[in-house]
Amino acid sequence: MPTIDVNQLSKRYPIAIKEPGLGGTLRHFWRRQYRLVDAVQSISFHIEPGEVVGFLGPNGAGKTTTLKMLTGLIHPSSGTVRVGDQVPFQRRTEFLQDITLVMGQKQQLLWDLPALDSLRINGAIYGLSDKEFRYRVDELTEMLALQGKLNQPVRKLSLGERMKAEMMAALLHRPRVLFLDEPTLGLDVNAQVAVREFLRDYNRRYEATILLTSHYMADITALCRRVLLIYQGRLIYDGSLEGLLDRFAPYREVTVDLATGCDAATLSRYGELESLEGCTARLIVHRDTLTQTVARLLGDLDVQDLTVSDPPVEEVIGRVFAAGSAER
Numbered sequence: 001m002p003t004i005d006v007n008q009l010s011k012r013y014p015i016a017i018k019e020p021g022l023g024g025t026l027r028h029f030w031r032r033q034y035r036l037v038d039a040v041q042s043i044s045f046h047i048e049p050g051e052v053v054g055f056l057g058p059n060g061a062g063k064t065t066t067l068k069m070l071t072g073l074i075h076p077s078s079g080t081v082r083v084g085d086q087v088p089f090q091r092r093t094e095f096l097q098d099i100t101l102v103m104g105q106k107q108q109l110l111w112d113l114p115a116l117d118s119l120r121i122n123g124a125i126y127g128l129s130d131k132e133f134r135y136r137v138d139e140l141t142e143m144l145a146l147q148g149k150l151n152q153p154v155r156k157l158s159l160g161e162r163m164k165a166e167m168m169a170a171l172l173h174r175p176r177v178l179f180l181d182e183p184t185l186g187l188d189v190n191a192q193v194a195v196r197e198f199l200r201d202y203n204r205r206y207e208a209t210i211l212l213t214s215h216y217m218a219d220i221t222a223l224c225r226r227v228l229l230i231y232q233g234r235l236i237y238d239g240s241l242e243g244l245l246d247r248f249a250p251y252r253e254v255t256v257d258l259a260t261g262c263d264a265a266t267l268s269r270y271g272e273l274e275s276l277e278g279c280t281a282r283l284i285v286h287r288d289t290l291t292q293t294v295a296r297l298l299g300d301l302d303v304q305d306l307t308v309s310d311p312p313v314e315e316v317i318g319r320v321f322a323a324g325s326a327e328r
């Protein structure tokens, strides 16, 4: 039985239309008018126990709305969702004890208190005994390398430490299903890596099922073998990450630092020139011709440094949709 079972799920938001000015306000008061936004349109997918799945899409595609329906924060307009054997919107205790929702831009820890105090509140809410609370805090402190940080007021922690402490608060009740909305948002590279490693560890240790949204492709490549791609409320891809990149990003980003000869006309012969700052150029090169192009660059030009990377997921998706090549 899948852990997450979503069938034909839709969410339509009514948005009040109000004309500007006093007249508009008065008309709005007497006769409200609404337009409807189809934020999520008939999506279906199933996630098996222990899977880590990336949930990708451009801004406004419907990711957060979907996560809110899966965690029972909002009611679907139509369709069904089951998480474990629970219907999220009923918000039964068994359901709440089994899941967590982490939103990178929201925090639950109290700013002026040490994180440990907020954790104690969570421990009490979930009915953990003192012994169990201490055991879990010690375990998570070690997994997250937060030794010595939990007694400081949260406002004195670095962003990365705060995010880890947030993660701790969200996982203290040891949920088996994790919904993570941009868990590494704004973190520096080291902190991003630490959070990813922790999530991988948690997934293995507790066979947790994870659905994760992120605009950082590195989060997705490090953690998820399977991805879902949502665009304008519709699910347009459900499959392996490799398949997604083959289909949506058949190109790579090549960054070259040149000692001499850094002119746009020359560089454009090797790929689509994205940017040229001083003697550092970013080129977009088709994957099929990557090896030959890199060899030509190294052979023809005075290259000091060269790196090849996947373009950011936002850029990949933006390009695909700008080109109108997304199949529905």
Ligand SMILES: Nc1ncnc2c1ncn2[C@@H]1O[C@H](COP(=O)(O)OP(=O)(O)OP(=O)(O)O)[C@@H](O)[C@H]1O
Residues within 6 Å of the ligand: 013, 014, 015, 037, 038, 039, 057, 058, 059, 060, 061, 062, 063, 064, 065, 066
């Ligand atoms: N409470 C709301 N009322 C009305 N419209 C909403 C509400 N929440 C979201 N929307 C709209 O629904 C659509 C989907 O929004 P959603 O937040 O789910 O997208 P998202 O994929 O999470 O985007 P982002 O990556 O920017 O967070 C957007 O058009 C948004 O403006």
